[in-house]
Amino acid sequence: MKLNQLLKVRLIGSLLALAISVPTVAAPAPIVVCYPGGPVSESEANTAMGAMLRVVERVGEWPANSFTSYFTASVDECRNLLSSKKPAFAITSLGLFLEQREAHHLLPVVQPRMKGAASERYRVMVQKDKFASLDSLQGKSMGGTVFEEPDFIRKIVFGGKVDPAVDFKVQPSRQAIRALRSLDKGELDAVLLNGQQYAALGSLPLKTPLAAVFTSEDIPLMGLVANSLTSKPEERTRLAKALEGMCSDADGKKLCDLFGIEAFVPANPPTIDPMIKLWQQGK
Numbered sequence: 001m002k003l004n005q006l007l008k009v010r011l012i013g014s015l016l017a018l019a020i021s022v023p024t025v026a027a028p029a030p031i032v033v034c035y036p037g038g039p040v041s042e043s044e045a046n047t048a049m050g051a052m053l054r055v056v057e058r059v060g061e062w063p064a065n066s067f068t069s070y071f072t073a074s075v076d077e078c079r080n081l082l083s084s085k086k087p088a089f090a091i092t093s094l095g096l097f098l099e100q101r102e103a104h105h106l107l108p109v110v111q112p113r114m115k116g117a118a119s120e121r122y123r124v125m126v127q128k129d130k131f132a133s134l135d136s137l138q139g140k141s142m143g144g145t146v147f148e149e150p151d152f153i154r155k156i157v158f159g160g161k162v163d164p165a166v167d168f169k170v171q172p173s174r175q176a177i178r179a180l181r182s183l184d185k186g187e188l189d190a191v192l193l194n195g196q197q198y199a200a201l202g203s204l205p206l207k208t209p210l211a212a213v214f215t216s217e218d219i220p221l222m223g224l225v226a227n228s229l230t231s232k233p234e235e236r237t238r239l240a241k242a243l244e245g246m247c248s249d250a251d252g253k254k255l256c257d258l259f260g261i262e263a264f265v266p267a268n269p270p271t272i273d274p275m276i277k278l279w280q281q282g283k
Contacts, residue, residue: 028068032090034078035071037148037174045071048258055252060242075148088231089239094222095152098279108267109224110240114260118221119271120195122146122157124214125183131190134162134214140189142168143179145197153192155282156275157216164192177204184208196260220271223264240266 033049049069057066070081078096081087082104089109097106111118124134124142131137146153147170154163164170171188173179176197182188184206190213193201201210224243226236243264246252256262 028065029089030085030087031067031069032078032081032085032087032092033069033071034075034081034090034092034096035073036075036078036093036096037073037145037172042071042073045073048255052246052252052255055246055249055255056239056242059245059249059252060238062242073148086230087227088235089224089226091224092222093149093152094220094275095149095156097222097225098156098275099149099151101276105228105230106225107228107236108222108269108272109226109236110243110264111221111223111267112259112261113263113265114196114221115199116262117218118265118268119218120221121198121218122195122214122216123193123198123212124190125180125193125198125201125210126190126213127183127186128209128211131213137190137213138167140168141171142190142192143171143173143182143188144192145173145176145179146192146194147172151282155279156219157192158214159217159278160282176200180204180206180210183210218271220268220275223267240264 031049031053033045035045046069049071053067053069054064056062057064070085070087072078072081075096078092079100082090082100090106092100092106097108100106114120124137126137131140142164146157147164150165154160154165158164168190171179173182176191176193179188179191180201183191186208224239226239244266247256247261247263
């Protein structure tokens with residue numbers, strides 16, 4: 001072999017050895033964020049989630065850009081993201097957690113605390129004195145943003161006693177304020193609100209007094225969940241502590257305030273386990 005050829009072979013061999021020896025930079029770990037029926041755009045939500053993850057990385061002492069988020073307000077897209085991205089961690093609604101729990105081996109990690117509680121109640125609102133009970137709404141129109149998850153509404157919110165798709169004329173909305181304005185005008189007979197939406201009622205300029213003809217039992221708020229097979233216990237503990245410290249961080253508090261979250265607290269199985277049983281009974 002000629003000298004020039006020998007040098008080329010050795011150079012190529014050295015470059016290959018160098019390429020093999022240089023550690024590859026790990027891709028950011030995906031966190032799927034599902035907010036069914038929400039009015040937030042994906043670009044705005046991913047920007048907010050990006051800021052939130054940077055705070056979590058700093059508080060938890062991870063290198064910058066260790067995580068990346070994939071946000072969707074679509075239930076179908078959330079199912080696709082959980083299957084395609086196979087995230088070790090996700091932020092989901094309670095309904096999606098219950099639906100996808102077995103398929104993706106999901107465990108609750110932390111819950112948000114809002115207005116002093118890590119749970120909420122759903123309410124069916126009507127014009128005051130127009131309807132006396134939920135039974136009187138049979139066949140009537142009902143709006144709201146929460147109908148993206150019909151099985152959750154049927155099994156958990158109504159405890160399997162009412163099927164909105166059968167018992168009411170459901171008219172889903174992307175904005176609670178729009179549905180409430182329609183109720184105020186008499187264009188809708190009822191609106192189903194979650195806890196956060198109900199708490200904001202007092203700030204809305206509605207002309208007609210409203211009343212609740214149905215109030216659900218306490219339903220736990222869902223936050224961060226983990227795939228128990230692809231995440232390690234120490235990773236779950238570390239991420240939980242980072243989130244628990246987020247709302248007390250100067251930058252983190254701004255983001256918590258933006259979403260109306262007072263704090264993140266450890267998931268409470270005694271409040272979540274009954275929801276799992278209720279879900280399974282409703283199959």
